[in-house]
Amino acid sequence: MSVSIKDIAKRVNRSITTVSRALNGYDDVSPETKQLVLETAKEMGYSPNTFAQRLQKQQSDTIGLILPTFSPRFSDPYFSELLAGIGNMAADLGFDLLVSTRSPGSEEKEAYEKLIEGRRVDGFIVVRTRKQDQRIDYLRSQDFPFVAFGRTDDCSQFSYVDEDGYFGMRLVAEYIANLKHERIACILPPAGLAFSEKRLAGLRDGLGEFNISLDESYIKEGDLTQKSGYQIGSELLDLPEKPTAIIACNDLMAFGVMSAAQDRNLVVGEDISVTGFDDIPMSEYSHPPLTTVHQPVYQIGGMVCEMLVKIIQDEIDDPQQVLLQPNLEIRQSCGLMKEKVN
Amino acid sequence: MSVSIKDIAKRVNRSITTVSRALNGYDDVSPETKQLVLETAKEMGYSPNTFAQRLQKQQSDTIGLILPTFSPRFSDPYFSELLAGIGNMAADLGFDLLVSTRSPGSEEKEAYEKLIEGRRVDGFIVVRTRKQDQRIDYLRSQDFPFVAFGRTDDCSQFSYVDEDGYFGMRLVAEYIANLKHERIACILPPAGLAFSEKRLAGLRDGLGEFNISLDESYIKEGDLTQKSGYQIGSELLDLPEKPTAIIACNDLMAFGVMSAAQDRNLVVGEDISVTGFDDIPMSEYSHPPLTTVHQPVYQIGGMVCEMLVKIIQDEIDDPQQVLLQPNLEIRQSCGLMKEKVN
DNA sequence: GTTGACATCCAAAACGTTTTGGTTTATACT
DNA sequence: AGTATAAACCAAAACGTTTTGGATGTCAAC
Secondary structure: OOOOHHHHHHHHOOOHHHHHHHHOOOOOOOHHHHHHHHHHHHHHOOOOOHHHHHHHHOOOOEEEEEEEOOOOOOOOHHHHHHHHHHHHHHHHOOOEEEEEEEOOOHHHHHHHHHHHHOOOOOEEEEEOOEOOOHHHHHHHHOOOOEEEEOOOOOOOOOOEEEEOHHHHHHHHHHHHHHOOOOOEEEEEOOOOEHHHHHHHHHHHHHHHOOOOOOOHHHEEEOOOOHHHHHHHHHHHHOOOOOOOEEEEOOHHHHHHHHHHHHHOOOOEOOOEEEEEEEOOHHHHHOOOOOEEEEOOHHHHHHHHHHHHHHHHOOOOOOOOEEEEOOEEEOOOOOOOOOOOOO | OOOOHHHHHHHHOOOHHHHHHHHOOOOOOOHHHHHHHHHHHHHHOOOOOHHHHHHHHOOOOEEEEEEEOOOOOOOOHHHHHHHHHHHHHHHHOOOEEEEEEEOOOHHHHHHHHHHHHOOOOOEEEEEOOEOOOHHHHHHHHOOOOEEEEOOOOOOOOOOEEEEOHHHHHHHHHHHHHHOOOOOEEEEEOOOOEHHHHHHHHHHHHHHHOOOOOOOHHHEEEOOOOHHHHHHHHHHHHOOOOOOOEEEEOOHHHHHHHHHHHHHOOOOEOOOEEEEEEEOOHHHHHOOOOOEEEEOOHHHHHHHHHHHHHHHHOOOOOOOOEEEEOOEEEOOOOOOOOOOOOO
């Protein structure tokens, strides 16, 4: 059927060992033979059988990525970009990327176990870390290579890349405080997620510097979808004393909030200020363009992937930890506090 | 290291052949032995080595999906959902999904070639078909299994799933015509894409039934991003005689148009009507919620994947062709034509 | 008591690589 | 002449499966 190393060997009158070694650049094969082998290989259209290689080498050259999704429908632009970042870097490094989506829970754990048991992947990228993360506990207990995008409550012992959400939120807080807002609401991600409390703390501390306190009744929890932003936004805006600024913990929820505000004939950026987090591509072209904290997700995907490959290839032993400093992307969704809003 | 079929064989005092056959449910092994094997396998925590299986069986149980992206940043919610649909179905059927992103062109073709040559995938899912599709030409010339999501200029000879974009656009046309619009603009996808002209034809014919003609100067071409919708929307709305309805060929561009309109203090759904296509989750919670043609992308992903697996497993020989009838999701982004707009 | 059918089992080959542990030949140094 | 060193090569084993083509034993039928 397709050419194998054997066919080449026959053609050049050498052993398969020699052919293999020539192909792999060993130096115990003469330059002439090497060239001959390389040429005939090309001529015959040889390309190695990946599975034979993997079987022999006992490694899969594959990275696993299990996306946690709440509904089967999964359409967060944020993850798409991350995926592209990871995937392209993986391809560059000669690795395959094995993707599946699972909702958090037992099914998810099974997915990890299966991939490990079947030795199908050499390492995992764990995304959207939780404060107590069973996936990470499991991987650590198995001593299986992985890199996390995000931290956990106890993350001293593994490699991760994360953005400094605390700092990011302080930037937001400072900006909003300078706009003289005082009744400030916040829509958090689900409480179990690691970045939830970090962002809240950043916001609290940031506002604290301006002696503004965050009213508990203005703190809500969403599920990071636009729908949830819309619903919670509606609740907040229907309050007798509604907030003058709403800080959403991701862009999608911020969009939902903007829709809810606009449904109530409020002008976003004037009557009400809204901020997001992530800076997905759409944020620049929403109406109004969204003020948000920028995360270079595509690059982060690449970094995480590269780090994992290094770990797999034993070029790294100590955990690597990267914390990126974000910046605030100021656009038009916020404005000076107006008295007339009540 | 990890348990193999050999270890089990040793333990139960049978040959590896028998163990293998027991595990695979052949009937030339006695019920007792079979049970014994199954039990010890479980007990020892056996799970087969995927690569050994694949090497032996000469098939990869893997489906390839190469996403065509224009920029490295890729964040279309539409594709995310498709991906989830494909991925989950693949997992259910015991297949791996190998994903990468490439921009259309020579790199893309190489990616296909590499995966085929290395026998890494058993089949491909081709998405976002072009009128003349080199990928499909190539796959057909190689007689390599694939299923397309979308048609091409000549698609009589391969399997595909597509939505009837022509019909979808007729629905839009009828709806818009009934709202008494006459100056109607349209933002098309890049001309090379197969669905571009189908949708335009649907719109033309649909409007034709109401004796409305589509002015050439109102027909523009976008690149399916929100940004491009914004830019083209801006152009259209800055025309001396601006359109009263703008038909965008996907939701993302429709959002861009809405932003552009709102920047100009137009009320979408009153001063100007906007429609999209796809019905991505966000469309329901935009402001205003977007009137659009629904595509069950998640399910389509599943269908395409299932079809491909059947082809790979030789359960199908003739090309299967599925054309889904869409429906119009009427929301608030359109309204009766108002005279005062000029 | 031979034959055939059936149930149960298995040794060996095969899939396509890489790695191990050599051998052979030529060259250089005493 | 003998011995070390280096260069170029290779047979065989190994990775973990599945499949091929039997082998063996038992039982029923003739």
